[in-house]
Amino acid sequence: MAHRQSAPDATRRSERSRRAIYEAALALVTEVGYPKTTIEGIAARAGVGKQTIYRWWPSKADVVLEAFLDLSGQAAEAAGQEPYTVPDTGDLAADLKLVLRATVDELRDPAFEAPSRALAAEGVVNEELGRRFVAQLLEPQLRLYADRLRSAQEAGDVRADVDPRIALELFVSPLAQRWLQYTGPISYEYTDTLVDYALNGLAPR
DSSP, rough: OOOOOOOHHHHHHHHHHHHHHHHHHHHHHHHHOOOOOOHHHHHHHTTTTTTHHHHSSHHHHHHHHHHHHHHHHHHHTTTTTOTTTTOSSSHHHHHHHHHHHHHHHHHHHHHHHHHHHHHHHHHHHHHHHHHIIIIIIHHHHHHHHHHHHHHHHHHHHSSSSSOHHHHHHHHHHHHHHHHHHSSOOOHHHHHHHHHHHHHHOOOOO
C-alpha cells in the first residue's frame, strides 16, 4: 500500500512567510534606514516573492509598522504582560511605575531600540509615516494611560479638574525625550521619580 503524503499546510507556510517578512523589514530598517528599505529588498531578504508582500500589505509603511507592532507584542509577552495594558490594582503610582519599568526594558532592548529609533527619526521628516506611527503605535498606549488616570479620578485619587491626556505627558514625554535625544540615562529609578513628581507635584508640602 502506497504511503499517503499529507498535503502542505498552507496556513503554516503563510505564517512562516509572514514572520520572515517581519524580520526582514525590521532588519533592513535598522541597517539601512527607512528611506532605503524597499519592498524588493524585504522580499529578497525574506526569501519570498514581491507579490506575496503586496498581497498582504499595500505599502512599505504598512509592512514596517505591522512588523513593529508585532515586535512590541512579542516583547510584552516575553515580559509576561499583555500588550498595551495598564493594570488597575487601586494603587495608581504602583501601576504607572510597573508599566514604565517595562517600557524601560523595551527601550533598552537592542532588537526593539534600533528599528524604533529609525522609525521615530523618519517620522519627523516624513509626515505621513509620522502620523501613522503615532496613530497605530503610540495612541493606543496613550489612551490606556488616560483611561487609568480617569479611573483614578473616579476613585478620588486624582483631582477631578485634571485633563488625563495632558497629565499622562508628565511622565511619558520626559522618558521619550531622554531616550530619543540621549539627554540622560533611562532607568527604573528615573521613571519611578517621574511618577512621584507627576503625582505629588514640586511645591513644598
